[in-house]
Amino acid sequence: MKRIIHHPILGEMEEKKLVTIFVDGKRIQAREGEPIAAALLSAGIDVFRHTKKGSPRSIFCGIGQCTDCSMIVDGVPNVRTCVTLVADGMIVETQEGVGVANL
Amino acid sequence: MPISKIVEDADLLVVGGGPAGLGAAIEAGRRGARVLVADEHDRPGGQLFKQIHKFFGSHAHYAGSRGFEIGNRLIIDARDAGVTVLLSTKVLGIFPDHRVSLLTDGQKVVTIKPRALVLATGGGERGASFPGWTLPGVITAGAAQTFCNIHRVLPGKRVVMMGSGNVGLIVAYQLLQAGTDVIALVEAKEEIGGYQVHGAKILRAGVPIYTGHTVKEARGNTHVEEVVIAAVDTACNEIPGTEKSFQADTLCLAVGLTSDQRLATMAGCRLCFSPEFGGTIPWHDKDLETSIPGIFVAGDCAGIEEANTALDEGRIAGIGAACALGRISEAEREAATAEIWDRLNDLRSGSFGIRRRMGKERIMRSGYGQEISCSDCGASGTVTDNTDKVPAESCPDSFLIGDDHPPVGKGKKPVAVFYCDQDIPCNPCISACPVGAITMTPSLTGTPRLDSDLCTGCGRCLSVCPGQAIVLFLEEYGQSLSTLTFVYEYLPLPQKGERVRAVDRFGSVVCNAEVIRVSQTQQQNRSPLVTIAYDRSYAGRVRFIERKREEM
Numbered sequence: 001m002k003r004i005i006h007h008p009i010l011g012e013m014e015e016k017k018l019v020t021i022f023v024d025g026k027r028i029q030a031r032e033g034e035p036i037a038a039a040l041l042s043a044g045i046d047v048f049r050h051t052k053k054g055s056p057r058s059i060f061c062g063i064g065q066c067t068d069c070s071m072i073v074d075g076v077p078n079v080r081t082c083v084t085l086v087a088d089g090m091i092v093e094t095q096e097g098v099g100v101a102n103l
Numbered sequence: 104m105p106i107s108k109i110v111e112d113a114d115l116l117v118v119g120g121g122p123a124g125l126g127a128a129i130e131a132g133r134r135g136a137r138v139l140v141a142d143e144h145d146r147p148g149g150q151l152f153k154q155i156h157k158f159f160g161s162h163a164h165y166a167g168s169r170g171f172e173i174g175n176r177l178i179i180d181a182r183d184a185g186v187t188v189l190l191s192t193k194v195l196g197i198f199p200d201h202r203v204s205l206l207t208d209g210q211k212v213v214t215i216k217p218r219a220l221v222l223a224t225g226g227g228e229r230g231a232s233f234p235g236w237t238l239p240g241v242i243t244a245g246a247a248q249t250f251c252n253i254h255r256v257l258p259g260k261r262v263v264m265m266g267s268g269n270v271g272l273i274v275a276y277q278l279l280q281a282g283t284d285v286i287a288l289v290e291a292k293e294e295i296g297g298y299q300v301h302g303a304k305i306l307r308a309g310v311p312i313y314t315g316h317t318v319k320e321a322r323g324n325t326h327v328e329e330v331v332i333a334a335v336d337t338a339c340n341e342i343p344g345t346e347k348s349f350q351a352d353t354l355c356l357a358v359g360l361t362s363d364q365r366l367a368t369m370a371g372c373r374l375c376f377s378p379e380f381g382g383t384i385p386w387h388d389k390d391l392e393t394s395i396p397g398i399f400v401a402g403d404c405a406g407i408e409e410a411n412t413a414l415d416e417g418r419i420a421g422i423g424a425a426c427a428l429g430r431i432s433e434a435e436r437e438a439a440t441a442e443i444w445d446r447l448n449d450l451r452s453g454s455f456g457i458r459r460r461m462g463k464e465r466i467m468r469s470g471y472g473q474e475i476s477c478s479d480c481g482a483s484g485t486v487t488d489n490t491d492k493v494p495a496e497s498c499p500d501s502f503l504i505g506d507d508h509p510p511v512g513k514g515k516k517p518v519a520v521f522y523c524d525q526d527i528p529c530n531p532c533i534s535a536c537p538v539g540a541i542t543m544t545p546s547l548t549g550t551p552r553l554d555s556d557l558c559t560g561c562g563r564c565l566s567v568c569p570g571q572a573i574v575l576f577l578e579e580y581g582q583s584l585s586t587l588t589f590v591y592e593y594l595p596l597p598q599k600g601e602r603v604r605a606v607d608r609f610g611s612v613v614c615n616a617e618v619i620r621v622s623q624t625q626q627q628n629r630s631p632l633v634t635i636a637y638d639r640s641y642a643g644r645v646r647f648i649e650r651k652r653e654e655m
Contacts, residue, residue: 004255004281008594009155009169009629013255038254046239047325056325058239059258062246063150064143065227068237082246085145 019088036081049095113139116217121149123402124223126417132184134425148174157569167531226403240327244357259353269297271357300570309610379462380406390423453526453548517560517577532564566627
């Protein structure tokens, strides 16, 4: 998906420092202070986890009310990526089922 | 952060830092209470920061301001009132003696015992179930708004919106503003659910609204690729053979919200059922106090409405809490809340609000133990009050009136034309008019009347109108042309001298036109005015111009 650089009401997108996160081993640039889900969607990644039966899930509510966007973040499963902000060097993994802690 | 010290000092804990919670905190803080606000997010303001449209209401409701501007104002007011806001803080539980456990920064658990509590936990969006609804690409309208307006990521390129309440209409418009193609809006009822002015905005942008239709299926492998809709009968059963298919990557659900009453339930507050307010909500009295003394509710948690009413309910709850804490007397509480109740009653009037006003009164009147059921809801959606309709001749192009209407205007003088014939509580156009040409009777939900002899055609009412329901029309511009001036909130802005295609209110091309003026001032608050000239024979039919689109 695309970043919204120009906006008629909000103006130009603010410059932010870029950080690097690793998603299933792939290196991705993210804007500092944004949620993991925003970085993933703008990098074109839209399957965040699979249920036990293998059905794909992505963001749904976007404000931490549901758990559809859960992923394994720095070894911790079931982290809601829509309300968890990126940090430099963060390791994000697609979650299968309820996930396995890898601390 | 020395959290434990702060919390030991708190008289009042407010859960939720949205408009209701901040409203409560500000009022209690101003009355000397030591107030702590706990919010699970990383900044206060709740959902206000994704509300980039101008609000309805009166001056006291910040009408004409955009949601995020109101959010910034509330944060400053809260700071000035000495309120402490704890961010990234979740409430884990409430115990019977009002002890509350908080988890801050995902690490530290603190248990505190405030003397009063305001629960302003908001609401959650409903889902809708149909084959494929769990596919990536099916998201709530609120999620689309969050990603577009806060995180600045387009949630999709081609979007179908399900639901035509104000949320569906407003988010569809904001998706267009962000640069997404909204290809259809689907509504099961025969009429759109939200304000006509919001519907009119997206219709003239060329988005079709399929009323009497529902989403049958979302199809795709690992992501939405196709959305199938079907017509429904009055009982909402799909009519076979009426399916239509759209190639879309995103399906937004705007199918209503429910109160988040989990903490109120945990605290033992009595619940009641209210069809007007989204289902089960905590019972409360006119001070927003629940069945448990000292525990107040406000905002969507106390019944689904919108940010303006949430703010006012929060203020009442905060004043009630200050009284419960002994900071003000009963008489002072009565006096302070009476004015806010008047404002709330203004907002809950007109054909949209009256049902909610009656619903609230029914909840507040009923004591505990008295069951409230859907069947005793005496109000219906058709009840109106104060509907003082504009005479038809000054309202020529209403969303609901047919195509055939005569051109309006006063020859060589530009005049404002109002497309506002719905009893929405709103009046910024009146205060914006420098010559007093606009009046409204008898209340906030009246519709504006224009004295066209007084109107100077200055256009100030255009940019301040939250519904973008006013245009300027000049019938005689040179020999054979007419001009139309309207608000244009998309990018890129057309330029003076540019040839454009004028469209009618359904987005269909009417004729060619030339942009003769683009006005963008600070006073317009990012609602620029565009003036086009076109052949007079099309006067009256022209409402807008075709949007320029950037290549995706």
